[in-house]
Amino acid sequence: NAGVTQTPKFQVLKTGQSMTLQCAQDMNHEYMSWYRQDPGMGLRLIHYSVGAGITDQGEVPNGYNVSRSTTEDFPLRLLSAAPSQTSVYFCASSLSSSMGGETQYFGPGTRLLVL
Amino acid sequence: GENVEQHPSTLSVQEGDSAVIKCTYSDSASNYFPWYKQELGKRPQLIIDIRSNVGEKKDQRIAVTLNKTAKHFSLHITETQPEDSAVYFCAAPERDSSYKLIFGSGTRLLVRP
Numbered sequence: 001n002a003g004v005t006q007t008p009k010f011q012v013l014k015t016g017q018s019m020t021l022q023c024a025q026d027m028n029h030e031y032m033s034w035y036r037q038d039p040g041m042g043l044r045l046i047h048y049s050v051g052a053g054i055t056d057q058g059e060v061p062n063g064y065n066v067s068r069s070t071t072e073d074f075p076l077r078l079l080s081a082a083p084s085q086t087s088v089y090f091c092a093s094s095l096s097s098s099m100g101g102e103t104q105y106f107g108p109g110t111r112l113l114v115l
Numbered sequence: 116g117e118n119v120e121q122h123p124s125t126l127s128v129q130e131g132d133s134a135v136i137k138c139t140y141s142d143s144a145s146n147y148f149p150w151y152k153q154e155l156g157k158r159p160q161l162i163i164d165i166r167s168n169v170g171e172k173k174d175q176r177i178a179v180t181l182n183k184t185a186k187h188f189s190l191h192i193t194e195t196q197p198e199d200s201a202v203y204f205c206a207a208p209e210r211d212s213s214y215k216l217i218f219g220s221g222t223r224l225l226v227r228p
Contacts, residue, residue: 031214040124042204043159043218050214058215090158096214101147101166104216106158 004107013081021076023091030096032074036087121219138205139187
């Protein structure tokens, strides 16, 4: 299994440009999420999905859109990039259970620079 | 919603010494508390977790303790080694959504040889 994969590894955008960060997992996990990581601020949840066709907002959703058309894929879209979105983006996935608390597996990250 | 605070932000110890990182959470209904380790330039990886029905869990040199009354949990690393140097994150689930993890701000641990 490849686990959680993300593309691209690194991207430079100009302010106002749009782009999609790709995330895929081959573990048949129901739950997927996107985090951004900024120095000194830990991991902040952007959006998450508990299954195909179901998405919801996290702590910092503004400026980002997501969709979940399949179990495997969970792309993150930046509609109009801003310098404040310069960050490292991690996708994660986990099984779901009635008790919750399943291990989240992270992708390798995408480093985004917005000029 | 859930609020997770983590201390200290940086920690430097001598190889062989112990390291302790503490987190507090706000939601008394939280029932799952994982710890993640992130090496430089790498992805976060789970190293240990604890559920609210136990007070302590150990895995070789690492342990996690939970005090539900005080709403805090701690990571203990004994006999630290240089390869323990990394950033450590605690987390707790958001109320009504056990999959939504709220992370602490991280602790950068440096183990000096």
